[in-house]
Amino acid sequence: xxxxxxxxxxxxxxxxxxxxxxxxxxxxxxxxxxxxxxxxxxxxxxxxxxxxxxxxxxxxxxxxxxxxxxxxxxxxxxxxxxxxxxxxxxxxxxxxxxxxxxxxxxxxxxxxxxxxxxxxxxxxxxxxxxxxxxxxxxxxxxxxxxxxxxxxxxxxxxxxxxxxxxxxxxxxxxxxxxxxxxxxxxxxxxxxxxxxxxxxxxxxxxxxxxxxxxxxxxxxxxxxxxxxxxxxxxxxxxxxxxxxxxxxxxxxxxxxxxxxxxxxxxxxxxxxxxxxxxxxxxxxxxxxxxxxxxxxxxxxxxxxxxxxxxxxxxxxxxxxxxxxxxxxxxxxxxxx
Amino acid sequence: xxxxxxxxxxxxxxxxxxxxxxxxxxxxxxxxxxxxxxxxxxxxxxxxxxxxxxxxxxxxxxxxxxxxxxxxxxxxxxxxxxxxxxxxxxxxxxxxxxxxxxxxxxxxxxxxxxxxxxxxxxxxxxxxxxxxxxxxxxxxxxxxxxxxxxxxxxxxxxxxxxxxxxxxxxxxxxxxxxxxxxxxxxxxxxxxxxxxxxxxxxxxxxxxxxxxxxxxxxxxxxxxxxxxxxxxxxxxxxxxxxxxxxxxxxxxxxxxxxxxxxxxxxxxxxxxxxxxxxxxxxxxxxxxxxxxxxxxxxxxxxxxxxxxxxxxxxxxxxxxxxxxxxxxxxxxxxxxxxxx
Numbered sequence: 001x002x003x004x005x006x007x008x009x010x011x012x013x014x015x016x017x018x019x020x021x022x023x024x025x026x027x028x029x030x031x032x033x034x035x036x037x038x039x040x041x042x043x044x045x046x047x048x049x050x051x052x053x054x055x056x057x058x059x060x061x062x063x064x065x066x067x068x069x070x071x072x073x074x075x076x077x078x079x080x081x082x083x084x085x086x087x088x089x090x091x092x093x094x095x096x097x098x099x100x101x102x103x104x105x106x107x108x109x110x111x112x113x114x115x116x117x118x119x120x121x122x123x124x125x126x127x128x129x130x131x132x133x134x135x136x137x138x139x140x141x142x143x144x145x146x147x148x149x150x151x152x153x154x155x156x157x158x159x160x161x162x163x164x165x166x167x168x169x170x171x172x173x174x175x176x177x178x179x180x181x182x183x184x185x186x187x188x189x190x191x192x193x194x195x196x197x198x199x200x201x202x203x204x205x206x207x208x209x210x211x212x213x214x215x216x217x218x219x220x221x222x223x224x225x226x227x228x229x230x231x232x233x234x235x236x237x238x239x240x241x242x243x244x245x246x247x248x249x250x251x252x253x254x255x256x257x258x259x260x261x262x263x264x265x266x267x268x269x270x271x272x273x274x275x276x277x278x279x280x281x282x283x284x285x286x287x288x289x290x291x292x293x294x295x296x297x298x299x300x301x302x303x304x305x306x307x308x309x310x311x312x313x314x315x316x317x318x319x320x321x322x323x324x325x326x327x328x329x330x331x332x333x334x335x336x
Numbered sequence: 337x338x339x340x341x342x343x344x345x346x347x348x349x350x351x352x353x354x355x356x357x358x359x360x361x362x363x364x365x366x367x368x369x370x371x372x373x374x375x376x377x378x379x380x381x382x383x384x385x386x387x388x389x390x391x392x393x394x395x396x397x398x399x400x401x402x403x404x405x406x407x408x409x410x411x412x413x414x415x416x417x418x419x420x421x422x423x424x425x426x427x428x429x430x431x432x433x434x435x436x437x438x439x440x441x442x443x444x445x446x447x448x449x450x451x452x453x454x455x456x457x458x459x460x461x462x463x464x465x466x467x468x469x470x471x472x473x474x475x476x477x478x479x480x481x482x483x484x485x486x487x488x489x490x491x492x493x494x495x496x497x498x499x500x501x502x503x504x505x506x507x508x509x510x511x512x513x514x515x516x517x518x519x520x521x522x523x524x525x526x527x528x529x530x531x532x533x534x535x536x537x538x539x540x541x542x543x544x545x546x547x548x549x550x551x552x553x554x555x556x557x558x559x560x561x562x563x564x565x566x567x568x569x570x571x572x573x574x575x576x577x578x579x580x581x582x583x584x585x586x587x588x589x590x591x592x593x594x595x596x597x598x599x600x601x602x603x604x605x606x607x608x609x610x611x612x613x614x615x616x617x618x619x620x621x622x623x624x625x626x627x628x629x630x631x632x633x634x635x636x637x638x639x640x641x642x643x644x645x646x647x648x649x650x651x652x653x654x655x656x657x658x659x660x661x662x663x664x665x666x667x668x669x670x671x672x673x674x675x676x
Contacts, residue, residue: 030663032476037663038571058662063571070625132368138386140475154473223369225390225399228610229575229661245612254591254604255400285661287389287577289368 004052004119004186008091011117011183012047015089021115024089025063027056033142034125034149038063052091052119052185054144054162057127059279061099061235064090068109069238088114093121094175095279098312099235101179102275105318108238118181120189123170125149126280128289130165134158168293169280172198179314202297217295221262223288226254230282230292231268236275236311243267269295274303274319277312306332338507338516339524347496347503350518351381351428359425361395363388372427386473387431387653391583393441395427396458399580401603403454403590408597418601422458426515428465433479433651435466435491437583443645444586454603463511466492470535471542476654478545478667484652486543487536497532504528547667548674549638549648555676556639560631564676568669569630571662576607578656578664579633584649587613608632634669 008026015021028039028049036055040063041047067088075083092100097116104111130139130149137153144150149160163171170176174195177188205213228244231237243251244264252267253260269292276296283293303309306329307320320328342350354360355375362381364373369389375381402418438459445455469477469486479486489495493512497504504524507513579585589606592599606613608629615621623629641649650666657665 031665031668032658032663035663040570062573128368136368136370136386138474138476154471223367225576225580227576227580227607229573229577232573232575233661253593253602254589255593255602256398256604257400285573285575285577287581287659287661 005050007185008052008117008119009047009050011185012041012050012089012091013044015115015117016041016044016047020087021089022086023067024091024115024117025060025067026050026091026117027052027058027060030055033139034130034144034151035127050091054123054125054166056091056093057124057167057281057284058233059096059099059235059277059281060090060092061096061103062233062238062281064088064100064114065103065108065235065238068113085113087112089117090114091119092116092178092181093119094173094177094179095121095169095277096235097178097180098175098277099279101312101315102236102277102319103238104315105312105322115183116178116181118178118184120184120186121170121173121176122189123166123173123176123192124280124284125162125165126167126284128284129167130160133160133165167280167284168201169278169283172200173278174198175277175313179312199297199301201294202301205294205298218258218262220291220294221265222258223290224261224265225288226256226261226264227287229285229287230290233281233285234272235279235281236272236277237268265290265292269299272296273299274307274309274321275311276300338513339528340505340507340516340519341499341522341524341528342503342505342519344502346520347383348381351375351383353518354426354428354515359423360428361392361425362428372429375428381428383429383467385429387434387655388429389581389655389659391437391581391653391655392427392430392434393437393583393586395425395462396438396455397441397445397586397588397605399605401454403601403603405598405600407599418454422461425458425462426465427462428467430464430466430492431473431653432466432468432486432488432490432492433477433484433653434583435464436479436484436488436651437653438464438491440584440641440645440647440649440651441586443647447645463493463515464491465494465496465512465515468495468497468536469539470498472539474654474658475544476657476667477543477652478547478549478654479652480540480543481545481547481549482648482650482652483550485536486539487532497535499528499531499535504532545667547670549650549652549670552638552670552673553642555673556635559673559676560635562676564672565627565631568664568672569626572609572626572630572664573662574609574611574626574629575661576605576609577659577661578666579607579609580605581655581659583651583653583655584637589613608636634666634673637666638670638673 012024024041027036030037038058071086134153137155141152147162151158171194173192176192252263309320360375361372362375363370363385364379371390372388372392404418405416407414445452472486489508493509495506505519587606588603590603592601614623637649
């Protein structure tokens with residue numbers, strides 16, 4: 001890993017020095033044990049901060065979209081002849097590049113506005129899972145030694161196999177190497193063993209009676225406090241004004257009414273059809289631990305079954321809602 | 337002040353007895369979260385816990401509150417009150433930092449000039465049983481930097497201190513004394529007091545984080561415009577995790593919901609982190625980016641609240657530090673401001 005950090009820093013420094021990028025989004029070590037946090041680098045010397053490890057959680061494509069739209073917005077008030085183009089670099093693993101592919105397919109920005117620094121990925125640590133493993137004890141110190149997490153809590157020291165603490169989406173990931181990139185750091189990561197069972201959980205869920213599935217949905221949604229962290233972290237959620245925030249008409253109430261919360265989440269889920277890359281960002285940021293993935297994964301499976309499409313899996317694989325195919329299945333429209 | 341000693345294993349029973357007579361809010365394990373909730377039959381209140389994920393402010397300042405209801409009639413609008421008056425209640429298991437948040441919230445909701453009847457009604461009818469931190473539960477705890485203490489009765493009606501083999505219960509207020517009957521009659525002696533003092537001193541020592549929270553006010557006074565503000569906001573997702581879990585954040589938004597002729601006016605939690613927070617009817621937004629929003633959050637906690645009430649609007653519970661999805665650490669921000 002040290003080696004990969006070194007290569008990453010060198011590459012980032014070079015990109016900034018050669019002015020191939022105006023800024024680079026990556027990860028730096030966080031202030032809490034066993035964390036990494038997004039960082040923004042404009043100064044080549046600051047490339048030393050960059051890290052790439054199992055604690056890098058957030059899908060950085062979200063920030064790429066933000067930075068480019070903010071820059072474009074700022075250029076609107078500039079005379080056309082004085083407008084400047086900005087290029088943003090991004091440290092991207094498989095799912096991040098899937099989001100970038102989706103952005104490109106959805107014409108959110110042009111390929112030459114970004115430089116993708118690809119990194120191999122073997123999964124990231126799920127903080128909530130880690131907390132469950134240590135029985136909710138406060139994690140006071142921690143290090144990663146090989147494939148073992150050494151965690152010091154108030155109850156003492158504990159060694160945890162990294163594999164046990166990985167996020168659910170990482171354990172069944174089929175896209176753990178960049179789909180597209182301008183420069184690849186390190187060797188490609190080996191395929192993830194659990195990828196063959198990608199939909200096992202969804203299939204179990206599908207086999208439950210309707211009432212049980214509804215009960216599960218209701219139970220999970222009851223945890224939601226409408227902080228919108230899921231929406232904010234999601235690279236596919238980039239509407240300038242979310243329907244939740246529209247007031248004329250007001251689609252959904254702002255209070256803690258059960259149905260309002262369910263409507264918000266249902267609408268968001270359906271906006272993810274053919275657009276969710278299973279990066280797990282929404283789940284990792286959720287302070288209440290709502291199991292959004294169950295439903296997102298179901299939609300993902302439906303899109304694969306019905307339209308043979310995987311969000312952002314290649315530049316050619318257009319999202320089903322952005323393309324027309326004569327033989328697209330449509331029987332479910334008339335006969336659900 | 338009345339003081340009682342209670343056996344360690346008697347505490348759950350005491351809470352159960354109180355819960356049989358009145359509404360009790362207590363920390364309960366709900367799936368993987370420890371949350372304050374209304375204690376219902378079959379719920380097991382936690383007596384050994386670190387702290388809850390949600391702050392207890394919800395009981396006085398709910399996430400959604402009906403302020404009034406109205407009906408359109410041929411004679412015009414008819415109005416009626418919002419929620420019915422609050423019932424007597426007890427919140428059990430409040431950590432001293434969270435108990436102190438009530439003192440801070442009182443300054444705003446129950447001040448001489450403005451009185452918030454919704455908050456005050458519930459606040460007055462609720463007894464707060466605080467559970468002192470004999471050992472501060474998190475490495476991120478920093479209550480002593482913001483005028484708090486791990487063993488403190490500020491904001492509490494009853495303070496419970498874990499003496500190791502038993503609990504010392506101090507009945508701080510008259511409201512607290514009303515619950516005296518549940519706590520048995522083993523009066524505390526001077527030895528218990530001494531033990532408590534020793535525990536308090538030790539607990540304070542165990543808090544490792546010290547931040548210059550009280551020193552930054554004069555710096556904030558003159559640095560509304562400073563390049564520093566450009567450096568902290570970029571990774572902020574603009575979600576409401578920090579403000580919604582914060583025990584002292586109290587901003588709200590009022591909205592009307594109407595269907596046919598019937599409507600209700602709601603007060604909902606809002607967050608200065610939301611881009612919508614300051615958007616005006618015209619569409620103009622004076623806080624154009626997350627930079628202005630983050631400056632507001634820092635200023636409100638460490639400057640405006642001090643200007644208005646001479647107190648920092650932070651109790652050092654560390655929730656925002658632990659649960660911020662992108663690790664924006666208020667301790668580091670305060671530290672950095674102190675060096676401007």
